[in-house]
Amino acid sequence: MQRHKSKNQWFLSHPELSSIVNESWFNADYWAEQGRLLGTYAGRGSVWMIKSAEGKWVLKHYYRGGLYAKISRDKYFWTGFNQTRAVREFRLLTHMYDQGLPCPKPVAVQVKKSGLFYTNDLITEYIRHQTTFAKKLNQNDNEIQLWAQVGTVIGRFHAAGIYHADLNVHNLLINNNDIYLIDFDKGDIKNNHTKWPQANLARLKRSIEKETQQSCDQQLKNHWQALIDSHQSALKQNLNDSSL
Ligand SMILES: Nc1ncnc2c1ncn2[C@@H]1O[C@H](COP(=O)(O)OP(=O)(O)O)[C@@H](O)[C@H]1O
Numbered sequence: 001m002q003r004h005k006s007k008n009q010w011f012l013s014h015p016e017l018s019s020i021v022n023e024s025w026f027n028a029d030y031w032a033e034q035g036r037l038l039g040t041y042a043g044r045g046s047v048w049m050i051k052s053a054e055g056k057w058v059l060k061h062y063y064r065g066g067l068y069a070k071i072s073r074d075k076y077f078w079t080g081f082n083q084t085r086a087v088r089e090f091r092l093l094t095h096m097y098d099q100g101l102p103c104p105k106p107v108a109v110q111v112k113k114s115g116l117f118y119t120n121d122l123i124t125e126y127i128r129h130q131t132t133f134a135k136k137l138n139q140n141d142n143e144i145q146l147w148a149q150v151g152t153v154i155g156r157f158h159a160a161g162i163y164h165a166d167l168n169v170h171n172l173l174i175n176n177n178d179i180y181l182i183d184f185d186k187g188d189i190k191n192n193h194t195k196w197p198q199a200n201l202a203r204l205k206r207s208i209e210k211e212t213q214q215s216c217d218q219q220l221k222n223h224w225q226a227l228i229d230s231h232q233s234a235l236k237q238n239l240n241d242s243s244l
């Protein structure tokens, strides 16, 4: 990881990219002008897919949700470089990716400070995927096996102490038989396994119910149980492995 500072602007990147990381990488128009913009994700309109010379990337500009969004869309209150959203997500991704967890590989970060506030962006490698857990649920493509796999993946992250602040069905990407977790904004590393894994699962449960308009305690009971069971065994298994 490298850090460059020029005036009120910082970059963080993988060491092999530190000599080439620059401002234009974080500007969607720059990629569009070269015909290298592959797509934009709907939602808050803040995510772009790019075909860079080093491979496919995803550029995310951090935007506020909720009430503050009306006041300032993308400005956050500065409390130090290490506290910025993008730097925290970059470091968390590095930590997870290095231990082989299925998450995006971090590429680079830009932080720009202006007065008391900052804006920030994150680039990660694009994860090839055909579908998402959300789409599978919508298509009623609802094999119990898939739910069990989702439970296993989440259990692995939890065993590593990884708290996901927004564990919803859109943040689970599916590539053939592999499942990836994305969107670690406001995520954290915890060093105990008390209540937070259950809070993550409760968030996912609400998201599944919203997406399917069905209840995990009724129509989807067996599916949900399969997810919970494999989450539990993955958590145990991986905790045992790491204490060997
Ligand atoms: N590394 C990635 N590889 C492939 N697609 C991604 C990646 N990161 C984000 N996306 C796509 O962009 C969407 C939005 O990104 P996300 O990080 O979840 O931001 P948001 O905060 O807007 O939910 C995701 O739902 C996914 O479709």
Ligand SMILES: [Mg+2]
Binding pocket: 170, 171, 183
């Ligand atoms: Mg998301």
